[in-house]
Amino acid sequence: MSVVLNSGEISRALRRISHEILEKNHGSENLLLLGIPTRGAYLSRRIAGAISEIEKTELESGTLDITMYRDDLRLKAPRTLLPTSIPGGSIDGKDVVLIDDVFYSGRTIRAALDALNELGRPKSVQLAVLIDRGHRELPIRADFVGKNIPTAKEESVRVHLTEIDSLDEVLIEGRSQ
Amino acid sequence: MKHLLSISDLSKDQAIEILDTASELARLSEGAVKKFPTLRGRTVVNLFFEDSTRTRISFEAAAKRLSADVINFAAKGSSVSKGESLKDTALTLQAMGADAVVIRHGASGAAHQLAKQEWMKGVVINAGDGTHEHPTQALLDAFTIRRHLKSNKGDLSGVKVGIIGDILHSRVARSNILLLKKLGAEVVLIAPPTLIPVGVSDWQVGVSYSLDDEIKSLDVVMALRVQKERMSDLYFPTEREYARGYGLNSERMKQMKAKSIVMHPGPMNRGLEISAESADSQRSVIVEQVANGVSVRMAVLYLLLGGATFKELASSGESM
Structure with a gap:
């Protein structure tokens, strides 16, 4: 088990992503940040906090649960539903930024796009992730990446956040030394 | 499961x-x-x-x-x-x-x-x-109670539920008793003695023969349908007498606690176990059920x- 990002690196990465989101969208007026629970929701809240600080505004962050739209539901026991909350109530016409912790096969994001499609018609959808570990199975890419970490499929990437795990760090497990 | x-x-x-x-x-x-x-x-x-x-x-x-x-x-x-x-x-x-x-x-x-x-x-x-x-009726009843009295979270501890009427024939009552007790609520059955099943003492619920005695302390008043189709025997003398003793009406509703709610699994016999004013009152969550x-x-x-x-x-x- 090795640490690939420590607490300081995580907060610098999130700060950089916040700046990049602002740069690409020319400010925060039309932004809607939606974190994918569990950990994406916490990351989204942190990025919203950073953007609010930089822009001197109050940017809220929402959550988008994608459980009902997964393509692997039939392979596992039913999963508990997690909260969906859309600040302002609507995604129509917004520049939506989806936020997740680890970007892997791309299937989570495909499900998220389906979920968004049911909710309305955003102006654009962008994707921010803390870790991109490769091995995409679908033609989906991220707009904002905290860190690219090449991995083997046997390895697993664990993101720990203080909100639920007592400290901030990103680990890789199962890497042969 | x-x-x-x-x-x-x-x-x-x-x-x-x-x-x-x-x-x-x-x-x-x-x-x-x-x-x-x-x-x-x-x-x-x-x-x-x-x-x-x-x-x-x-x-x-x-x-x-x-x-x-x-x-x-x-x-x-x-x-x-x-x-x-x-x-x-x-x-x-x-x-x-x-x-x-x-x-x-x-x-x-x-x-x-x-x-x-x-x-x-x-x-x-x-x-x-x-x-x-x-069971799904009990789950939706528990859901409705939780939404109104427990901010839609956790269990039902501290809630007192009165189930009124034909307990004997009611599968709704049986599932509700099991679920409400599982979730920590207090349950009291209110009915004439003829409509309380034998062996009710094993259920660990309160039993009362008087709605007027109990109504002041209830958070949830759950009226059950009088199942006329199963009522060939004489469980009570007349419908009017049942309504007088166990029917929910606006007089009785004045005795209820400020935030308590009225429930009924439907279909209702308006005028028998529940009066039309009670069924359509502010406290009634029957449509929401x-x-x-x-x-x-x-x-x-x-x-x-x-x-x-x-x-x-x-x-x-x-x-x-």
């Missing part, structure tokens, strides 16, 4: 998981999303041997909102003996590829029979069997069918 046959099969945590799932689904359904792709390709059969409007429609709406295919199988009028017809029906449903069967039957234990015999592979959901149980029924049944269908079903997991060697 493989089937939903009785509240006693559920643990407290499982019951709360169903309520939490239902509240998330209710919230999503209030917004733009009315339909989910989750059960696409699954077939749900409504197998109703007894009359029902709201339960059948509620299950149908729930299944359709999850994109399942629904087949309504009205078995009423079948003259074959019960055991045999149930088996043949089950074999037919298996041949049609039913993933879930929602069964209502006049015989207590019918759902259990369907689930335990290896006639079919699908999930069985009990939608009322004789005078035994009606119907709406919540759809969310709760969606949650049950999702939790039983949304993932790999028990059989599919067993055959792939994974554990739940």
Whole structure:
């Protein structure tokens, strides 16, 4: 088990992503940040906090649960539903930024796009992730990446956040030394 | 959880998981999303041997909102003996590829029979069997109570529920007692002695013969339907006398606590167990119970069918 990002690196990465989101969208007026629970929701809240600080505004962050739209539901026991909350109530016409912790096969994001499609018609959808570990199975890419970490499929990437795990760090497990 | 046959099969945590799932689904359904792709390709059969409007429609709406295919199988009028017809029906449903069967039957234990015999592979959901149980009604009642009195979270500890009327014939009462007690609520049964079942002392609930004594302390007043079709014997002298002693009316409602609510599983006999003013009052959540029924049944269908079903997991060697 090795640490690939420590607490300081995580907060610098999130700060950089916040700046990049602002740069690409020319400010925060039309932004809607939606974190994918569990950990994406916490990351989204942190990025919203950073953007609010930089822009001197109050940017809220929402959550988008994608459980009902997964393509692997039939392979596992039913999963508990997690909260969906859309600040302002609507995604129509917004520049939506989806936020997740680890970007892997791309299937989570495909499900998220389906979920968004049911909710309305955003102006654009962008994707921010803390870790991109490769091995995409679908033609989906991220707009904002905290860190690219090449991995083997046997390895697993664990993101720990203080909100639920007592400290901030990103680990890789199962890497042969 | 493989089937939903009785509240006693559920643990407290499982019951709360169903309520939490239902509240998330209710919230999503209030917004733009009315339909989910989750059960696409699954077939749900409504197998109703007894009359029902709201339960059948509620299950149908729930299944359709999850994109399942629904087949309504009205078995009423079948003259074959019960055991045999149930088996043949089950074999037919298996041949049609039913993933879930929602069964209502006049015989207590019918759902259990369907689930335990290896006639079919699908999930069985009990939608009322004789005078035994009606678990989804209890779940939607608990959901409604939790929404009004416990901010939609956790269990029902500290809530006092009075169940009034025909306890003897009521599967709704039986499932409700089991679930409310499991969730930590205090339950008191209020009925004339003739409508209280023998052996009620084992249920660990309060029993009272006077609604006027109890109504001041109740958080939830749950009136049950007087089941006239089962009332050939004389359980009480006249309907007017029953209404005077146990009917909910505006006089009695003045005695209720400030935030307490009025419930009824429907269909109502207006003027008998509940007066029209009470049924339509601000405290009444009777219409909301119907709406919540759809969310709760969606949650049950999702939790039983949304993932790999028990059989599919067993055959792939994974554990739940």
